[in-house]
Amino acid sequence: MNTIATYYAQPYLKSLEAKVLAITEEGVVLDRTICYPEGGGQSGDRGSIGGCPLLDTIKDEQKHIFHKVQEPTFSVGDTVSIDLDWEHRYHYMQMHTAQHIASGILFSRFGIGTVSVHQGEKALTIETDTANIDETLCYQLEDAVNKAVVEAHPVSYEVHTQKEAEALPLRRTIKVKGDGIRLVVIEGIDTIACGGLHTENTREVGLFQYTAQEKIRGHVRLVFSVGQKALEDIRENRSVVMKLSALFSAPKENLAAVAEVALRQAVLDKSLLQRKGQRLAEVMLEALVTKAEKIEGIPVVLWKVIDDLDFKQIAQVFALYPDLALCAAKEEEGRLLWLVGLSGKASSLFDFPKERAALLTSFQGKGGGRPPLWQGMGMGEAADFLDSFRRLLE
The missing domain is CATH 3.10.310.40 (Diaminopimelate Epimerase; Chain A, domain 1)
Known part of the structure; x- marks a missing residue:
């Protein structure tokens, strides 16, 4: 039940005809697929197969690809159409590319390594190998990543033997074993072993925004928003600021000070009421x-x-x-x-x-x-x- 994965060769393909090989408890097995299975901090693809909702795509330890289809109406042997939820797929391609840019710059410019990453529905997180990161550095990183985005660096792939890949000056050790090591190369920014999907050019990331940081396992985990999600965050924050400015009758530059005074008064009022x-x-x-x-x-x-x-x-x-x-x-x-x-x-x-x-x-x-x-x-x-x-x- 081997499935031909076409998502590496054609990552921008949005639909594909495929034959149903099996329908199991784990999911639907197809002879070929454009659906990327969950892994490497990246979500599995969604969409529809044969007109039925595709909820997720996963891969087992034997690297068999299973499509989690809700109540499939097709049968083994049928030819079905795979249609991606392209907005979902492209969002993750943008985030994955942005993550490589950010991790590459963190390492080359600031000497900070990446321990793990996660791409979510709204946020990208990078767990670093550092216990403390000043926010000034985070905004320097934000600026540097957005500069790399508008510079339109090409994103390409190379395949090497294990020996060849390990001889290269990579920022992180290779996690997989065997020949056929797939390297993602962002020209002038980063080269790293990765099995995920990425945009063809850094300009497709669109926008990169630092939003927060938190402590985890003694490390700093940085939180970012990317692309359309970053723009939505900015607009949401602007709307909140405008509403608060109207509520407190204060311009945005004075809003924090006015809110602090109001909060202190509220604490005093609460104590008096108690x-x-x-x-x-x-x-x-x-x-x-x-x-x-x-x-x-x-x-x-x-x-x-x-x-x-x-x-x-x-x-x-x-x-x-x-x-x-x-x-x-x-x-x-x-x-x-x-x-x-x-x-x-x-x-x-x-x-x-x-x-x-x-x-x-x-x-x-x-x-x-x-x-x-x-x-x-x-x-x-x-x-x-x-x-x-x-x-x-x-």
């Missing part, structure tokens, strides 16, 4: 305790929370009372939030861990905690939950 909420919870619980029914001299508070209080505030004020039975319930966004507190002597009134199932079952309730406080959520009316709690005390 203190006021805490005080409100204290006053309300004090009033409820004052008029609460007492069982064996212990106040039992049933609190239907309708104010803008959260259960964290209620739990904090509950802790102020040495002997108190408290059941609080609140309806919020279609859910029932509940809290049960049994402090001091109140624990003798009600063995909540033992009776919890009886209380929560009818409310589809769940939650947890430990003495003297438990809380969770469920479904139903707050008043019904409070009534159920009160009946368990009888």
